[in-house]
Amino acid sequence: MSLIDSLPRVGAPKLPKVDGLIPWIVPLAIVLIWQLACVTGFVPSRVLPAPTDVALAGWKLLLSGELVRNIWVSFWRASIGFVIGGGIGFAFGLANGLSQLSAKLTDTTLQMVRNIPHLALIPLVILWFGIDESAKLFLVALGVFFPIYLNTLHGIRTVDPQLIEMGRIYGMTDGELFRRVIFPGALPSIFVGLRFALGIMWLTLIVAETIAASSGLGYMAMQAREFMLIDVVVLSILIYALLGKLADSASRALERLTLSWHPAFQKK
Amino acid sequence: MQEALRFQPAGAEPVGQADIVVKARHLRRVAEGAARGLSLTIRGLRKAFGDNEVLRGIDLHIPAGQFVAIVGRSGCGKSTLLRLVAGLDAPTAGSIAFGEEPRAQDIRVMFQEPRLLPWARVLSNVEVGLGRERASADAQARAERALVEVGLGDKRGQWPSVLSGGQKQRVALARALVSQPRVLAFDEPLGALDALTRISMQQLLERVWRDQGFTAILVTHDVAEAVALADRVLVIEDGRIAEDVTIDLPRPRRRGSAELAALEGEILKHLLEGSEDTFDL
Numbered sequence: 001m002s003l004i005d006s007l008p009r010v011g012a013p014k015l016p017k018v019d020g021l022i023p024w025i026v027p028l029a030i031v032l033i034w035q036l037a038c039v040t041g042f043v044p045s046r047v048l049p050a051p052t053d054v055a056l057a058g059w060k061l062l063l064s065g066e067l068v069r070n071i072w073v074s075f076w077r078a079s080i081g082f083v084i085g086g087g088i089g090f091a092f093g094l095a096n097g098l099s100q101l102s103a104k105l106t107d108t109t110l111q112m113v114r115n116i117p118h119l120a121l122i123p124l125v126i127l128w129f130g131i132d133e134s135a136k137l138f139l140v141a142l143g144v145f146f147p148i149y150l151n152t153l154h155g156i157r158t159v160d161p162q163l164i165e166m167g168r169i170y171g172m173t174d175g176e177l178f179r180r181v182i183f184p185g186a187l188p189s190i191f192v193g194l195r196f197a198l199g200i201m202w203l204t205l206i207v208a209e210t211i212a213a214s215s216g217l218g219y220m221a222m223q224a225r226e227f228m229l230i231d232v233v234v235l236s237i238l239i240y241a242l243l244g245k246l247a248d249s250a251s252r253a254l255e256r257l258t259l260s261w262h263p264a265f266q267k268k
Numbered sequence: 269m270q271e272a273l274r275f276q277p278a279g280a281e282p283v284g285q286a287d288i289v290v291k292a293r294h295l296r297r298v299a300e301g302a303a304r305g306l307s308l309t310i311r312g313l314r315k316a317f318g319d320n321e322v323l324r325g326i327d328l329h330i331p332a333g334q335f336v337a338i339v340g341r342s343g344c345g346k347s348t349l350l351r352l353v354a355g356l357d358a359p360t361a362g363s364i365a366f367g368e369e370p371r372a373q374d375i376r377v378m379f380q381e382p383r384l385l386p387w388a389r390v391l392s393n394v395e396v397g398l399g400r401e402r403a404s405a406d407a408q409a410r411a412e413r414a415l416v417e418v419g420l421g422d423k424r425g426q427w428p429s430v431l432s433g434g435q436k437q438r439v440a441l442a443r444a445l446v447s448q449p450r451v452l453a454f455d456e457p458l459g460a461l462d463a464l465t466r467i468s469m470q471q472l473l474e475r476v477w478r479d480q481g482f483t484a485i486l487v488t489h490d491v492a493e494a495v496a497l498a499d500r501v502l503v504i505e506d507g508r509i510a511e512d513v514t515i516d517l518p519r520p521r522r523r524g525s526a527e528l529a530a531l532e533g534e535i536l537k538h539l540l541e542g543s544e545d546t547f548d549l
Contacts, residue, residue, distance in 0.1 A: 162379070162381060162383050163383055163385065165356070165383075166379075166383040166396075167396075169354075169356065169376075169377060170396050170397060170399050170443075171372050171373065171399035171400050172396075180385065180388070180396070181385065184385070184387040184388075185387075187387075259387075260427075261386055261387040261388070261427045261428075261429065262386070262387075262429075263429045266427070266429070266430075
């Protein structure tokens with residue numbers, strides 16, 4: 001991104017309004033082609049309903065309140081699971097990045113657990129927690145734990161030692177050194193972990209809700225499948241895409257806000 | 269400045285702004301210059317890393333306020349000596365004593381790399397130099413003054429990433445100066461700069477040293493730089509002081525003058541003689 005931005009611009013300067021729309025050209029084109037394919041009968045509506053039908057199904061669900069309720073339930077699960085798993089991952093990342101003893105004690109164990117695909121635990125989790133809320137929260141928390149842990153640890157370990165030495169020479173206490181040198185230095189890496197974790201968060205939640213749930217977006221999609229409501233299934237999938245994009249945009253905005261010092265985020 | 273005005277006799281002729289500044293500087297130097305720098309006495313200093321003995325007995329006295337340059341080939345131990353003086357490493361044997369017990373902010377180091385915090389604005393980077401006094405009410409004003417001193421008053425709100433190499437090094441200098449240190453150790457601070465930037469940085473170093481009167485210890489591999497700036501040049505060889513040359517030329521020194529060239533030649537000759545493989549100099 002920054003490489004292209006730094007190349008000399010040829011021709012007239014772009015209009016900012018048009019610039020912001022460019023990323024949406026491809027999705028819009030896909031929807032348009034999709035609509036055409038359905039209207040002309042090229043794709044039978046039993047295989048894939050037209051976007052207008054999907055929108056209609058969405059409108060009906062919106063009116064009945066079902067859609068909002070399910071999105072809210074999923075969003076709530078995702079957030080709580082993310083806060084728990086991300087929080088613990090961040091804490092372990094900090095502890096193991098700052099303390100040799102802590103790293104020696106826990107890192108090997110965590111690396112072993114990391115290599116178990118967390119979705120493979122679903123049968124066990126259902127046995128433990130049933131299809132209760134805690135099962136979903138547990139899986140989401142486990143899923144987001146590792147990207148946050150690994151990237152926090154990596155970020156802290158790779159802070160420039162010359163800067164740390166500088167901080168010590170200038171009399172920073174441990175707390176100040178962490179606040180002014182180590183944490184800001186690790187932040188770019190922590191954000192990489194955050195964005196990975198957000199992706200895993202949705203993936204885990206949807207899978208968990210599809211398999212065992214009585215509410216939420218995944219449950220809505222599964223119910224719709226039972227009744228052959230293919231438009232609702234497609235609607236759910238589109239909502240996942242939008243929610244994923246939303247989470248990504250939010251983390252990018254946060255990144256721009258906190259990493260404004262970074263050459264890659266500076267406005268040209 | 270106020271001091272200068274106060275010392276003006278009642279019937280004194282009016283003087284220009286520039287004149288006042290010069291006088292103020294002069295007075296400041298006279299008033300506190302001698303007291304500002306710390307003298308330094310090193311006895312039997314040794315430093316070994318494992319079996320590798322880098323410093324093999326250094327004895328040295330540096331009077332308060334002197335500008336000392338240390339030259340030598342790569343690996344001769346000059347940077348190690350500087351790190352010991354700055355308290356960054358502990359000596360294996362021997363002692364380093366200052367004229368008075370220094371506080372932490374009395375001794376500052378400037379490295380070859382600027383080591384600025386990329387996520388802090390220029391002014392906050394300078395404030396780092398205040399050490400424990402960062403929380404004091406006049407911290408920001410002092411940092412601003414230090415920035416003006418190095419000629420970067422207009423860059424206070426910038427991120428370090430937009431500065432040039434020379435500007436970054438000037439910010440690092442301001443950070444080192446802001447606590448008004450009494451000993452300032454330079455570890456090849458100009459090594460990574462281009463020739464023209466180097467020369468203006470050398471002039472800046474000389475100016476702030478004359479203004480503030482700290483004891484300066486400059487490690488450099490550039491003999492011309494050493495003779496242009498220092499009162500005294502130490503040549504280190506195999507972990508010992510091989511030569512101690514006093515540069516008794518008036519300041520400001522004219523670059524490329526015959527006297528400087530002769531001194532530079534002499535020291536270079538010594539450095540070359542001391543080595544068998546001269547081509548890696």
